[in-house]
Amino acid sequence: MMTESMIRRAKDQAAELIEKAYQKAAEEGVLPAGAQLRAAVEIPKDTSHGDYASSYALAAAKALGQPPRVIAQAILDRLELAGSYFDRAEIAGPGFLNFTLGHKWSHDVLATIEEQGENYGKCDVGAGKRFMVEFVSANPTGPMHMGNARGGVLGDSLANVLAWAGYDTWKEFYVNDAGNQIHKFAVSIDARYRQLILGEDQVEFPEDGYHGEDIAELAMDFLRREGESWIREDEQVRLDALARYGLAVNIPKMKEDLKKYGIEYDKWFLESTLHETGAVEAAVAELTAKGYTYERDGALWLNTTQLLKEKYLREGKTQEQVDALDLKDDVLRRANGFYTYFAADIAYHRNKLQERGFDKAINIWGADHHGHVHRLQAALDGLGLDGSNRLVIVLMQLVNLLQDGKPVRMSKRSGKAIALHDLLDEVSVDAARFFFNNSSPTRPVDFDLDLAVRQDSENPVYYVQYAHARICSLIRKLKEDGAVIPAAGDVDASIFVTAEEKALVKALAQLPEEVRMVAADLDPSHINRYLTSLAGDFHRFYNACRIKGEEKAVLEARLKMVDSVRQVLAVSMGLLGVKAPEKM
16 A cells, blocks of 8 residues: 555644644643544645645634634644644634644655655555546547547546556457448448449449548458459348458557557457347346336337436436436337447446446547437446446547647548548657647647647647656766765755745645546546646756755755656656656
8 A cells, every 4th residue: 555645644744733732722721622623724725824724723613612813822832843744833814724844744755755666656545446447449440530549548548547546447448340330331341342343433422421541442452352253242241241351450450550659458349249249138138127128119219218317316306307308218229120339338338337347437438429428327227237426428528630820620521530640640649648638638629730749848748858858867967977866864855945946845745646636537637737837846946946066965955856856757757658758
């Protein structure tokens, strides 16, 4: 189990100091005894008067029958700060107790980073819990595009940070290799195949087909390999063959592109296996046994309306509010006997939660899927799997690709999509991963191609990587001069007196808290913002605080500080799948 973060240690210690001081004041008869109140300690937005603040005296005023400032003064007079993380405490405003961190805390921050090394920032909030993160899961009917690129880095980074927070994580790609989209894929290749043989004017291309150049290339390659004989085969036999061929080409390409992008999965789960093993039929049969399906016009329907009403009532909506909703049921099995995509989706998530026993299934979906979220959760509720809590959907907003200050238009249907592999030919993997994760999933991303390749401080990934490389260069030069990075125990932390030094120590202590926030919010962009902030704190420190040429104690203390920054930058970039270069 990883140790508690230094920020939480200081917060807990402040609360303990307050409670001990109250007990002492009560024993002396200065304050009434018997108050059962935990001291609340927070980090104030304005830390000019202190690093931590407690409203204990205000909260205890009623119980103790004393004005808050009287209580605060009694506690302040009895605070025993010797040997603690705090140098001083004072009363502010109506009775707040403000605490200022001291040298011991700074020393212990560096010691904790040294002790934990490459594991710094880890915590155990997720210990004993198994989380699956499913992401990208693009239809294998064409190249992956910008939305897939964003979903890829969001899912991969989120899974990385969840693992850092102690969760047993699993990365999965759900391959839609069955259903209507694959049929349309095969029909599109078939039309191009027949056009190559019979002429374009003899074969009409389906209006709703896939028009991309990749479809034409698949048809041409199939013709080269197999010749013209397939045109005389039964249409369905030919379509099945073309679908198999297209998938056999596209899925390995997807794996290759994602590997280049720094993403590898624990499993590529094929939708077709759900049909082949009878999992879809079994899930639908279970819903039927529970009374949630009915037949109409030859099709089998899910009573989604009933399931959603039950879900919303459990979540606190009134009957009147629920009755006013425009709810609709869903087809599970069509009149022709084929199961719908929704039925397969229910079966897939039943497989995640029931058969494989994940405590939570987290999906990264595009925002256009928002209408599907509650329906799927409700269906899983109907199966007794608590889908409303165990299935979590992170809805991801769109990507706006910009070049020369103007939007680059993208349309997969028209064949003008900007593919992931094309993007990675233009910008580095590090830039792509950092940019796509640089804001919350709920906000659109403006991906500026010109900015992503710039090598200056305006480019956020360059700014962060340069901080790491700058430190590595500094350490190399100092070592050439005979300087040695000291152990934390040999550092005199009382040297850190400037605002820049104190800010940098605080920034170093923050990573474990950022990891916790990612786990709570399912938003890995916390790490991007942390990295940018830490890099900024380092650059300001570097410009304000000399290292080379300073007396030995100062040089070594600051050298230890920057080496700690190097280490924390590397750990944090690693969580995002971004390299930490030693030279730039």
